[in-house]
Amino acid sequence: MSRLQVVSGKGGTGKTTVAAALALALATEGKRTLLVEVEGRQGIAQLFGTEALPYEERKIAVAPGGGEVYALAIDAERALLDYLQMFYKLGSAGRALKKLGAIDFATTVAPGVRDVLLTGKACEAVRRRDRRTGEPAYHHVVMDAPPTGRITRFLNVNDEVAGLARIGPIHNQAQAVMRVLKSPQTAVHLVTLLEEMPVQETADGIAELREADLPVGGVLVNMVRPHVLDEDAVRAAGGDHREEITRALTAAGLGGTEALVGPLLDEAAEHAERVALEREQRETLAKLRVPSYELPFLGEGADIAGVYRLARELRKLGVGA
Template sequence: MSRLQVVSGKGGTGKTTVAAALALALATEGKRTLLVEVEGRQGIAQLFETEALPYEERKIAVAPGGGEVFALAIDAERALLDYLQMFYKLGSAGRALKKLGAIDFATTIAPGVRDVLLTGKACEAVRRRDKQGAYAYDYVVMDAPPTGRITRFLNVNDEVAGLAKIGPIHNQAQAVMRVLKSAETAVHFVTLLEEMPVQETADGVDELRAAGLPAGNVIVNMVRPHILDEEAVRTAATTSRRKDIAKSLTAAGVSGAARLVGPLLEQAAEHAQRVELEREQRGVLAGLELPTYELPLLSEGVDLAGLYQLATELRKLGVNGET
């Protein structure tokens, strides 16, 4: 079971929306899920129609069956303070460093430190247990950086481990990588059935595999229904069928039916062309040899009700914590 579900995707594909819906889907049947944000955009708070998330784990939703979704917006500076307290017991001295700007300097200048802190906090939540020895969360879902940065973001701990040969930093980086490169983690890619996001997904999967990181599923978002195929359009465009269409429109009480046939057929041709392009992109995704799921385009947009609808769709599709 992959308890850390990392969700990436090209900008505009609905990455955050899918991560939120996945957290809800995994929390059904009484499970506890932590939804983690690492980019500081407060996208999770907007989706769940709640106030801005603080640097603490807060319950934001109840899933069907009594499950719970918690959320956390990880702040690199606060995570560094936690780190200094955990390993060096700095306490008030660490807070003094923050006032002096030293923490901001460290997370901005030191190579990879910010990403180490962000991934480390998520991995800590994955490993955390309660007093009875059970995991604090059944799943941790990370709304991760976009596809173009995801491999470097997740693999930066290896780079830091190479710089620090011994000591707490080295040990922390190694502990994080043991989680990220294990079966406990699955990295999912959100895409659209368009050439650019599909190609970026393919490149991202290749980079992930080359780094030894575990690819999970491909989730195709905002899929529009197919109304006509190309053969139906060709049939409709014949002279005899054009006349039949005009007669049908007239019989239905549509005025000026003869003038409407041409524009309607043009729209049908555009639809058929889109269907063919989407078929080609599905072929590219199939070549990645990863489980692929499709979520529908919500005509009313994504609000809280829409999130629950997408979560239900994911459950119907069989998306769960397995890779």
């Protein structure tokens, strides 16, 4: 069972919602999970309807059966100052560095340092143990990661930085992080929709992750809507059954059915087209040889209730377990 669950996905696929649901799903039976955000978007706070998360682990949800979900918005600048403090006991010198623009340089301009700090903080939470009991501080860490197009470079940055900074704590840190990320302790999941572009990006993303020896977890197909009518039914409705359907609509108590039947059949034709496209996308996903899990479309939008519902689905499907 992977301790670090990385959730990526194309923009608009709902990866933050799915990451939150996964953190909740893994927090059953008294377990504790940490949901981390690395892009500074405060997506978790918005989802849970709380104030902006500080750079501090705080409880944001309880799971059925007594589990707890903590959340952390990782801030690269704060993480760097933490490191400097840890390694060098910098104190006021840290502020001096900040004033000079060195911290800004290290976290925004220097190649990769920012991503090293973000992945490093997540891995630290994975490795952390309770001082008294020796138990892991968190049973699972779930990362709401950068989108599919950037995920491999983001996770692989430590390899690159270890090559650039060949000695020193950043080098050691980068190597330690890479050992966690490339081990079975980690699983990288990709969230997609049953649409062409996200599915194509998912296929490309999996190929890149495999190329970089990063462990691919599963494909999480989000916002799957039930099929109300299949293609045959739509064809039948649009063809010789039009008259009968008009009569049936009238019999159901509706007026103006002559004018109504056309628009309704148009909607059905669009639906049928979507069903056909979705079937193609499922076939493409099946060829990826990665476990794939389908999550239902949340009719009333992604909110806390939706997160709990998706968490139940994820538990049923056994994702991450």
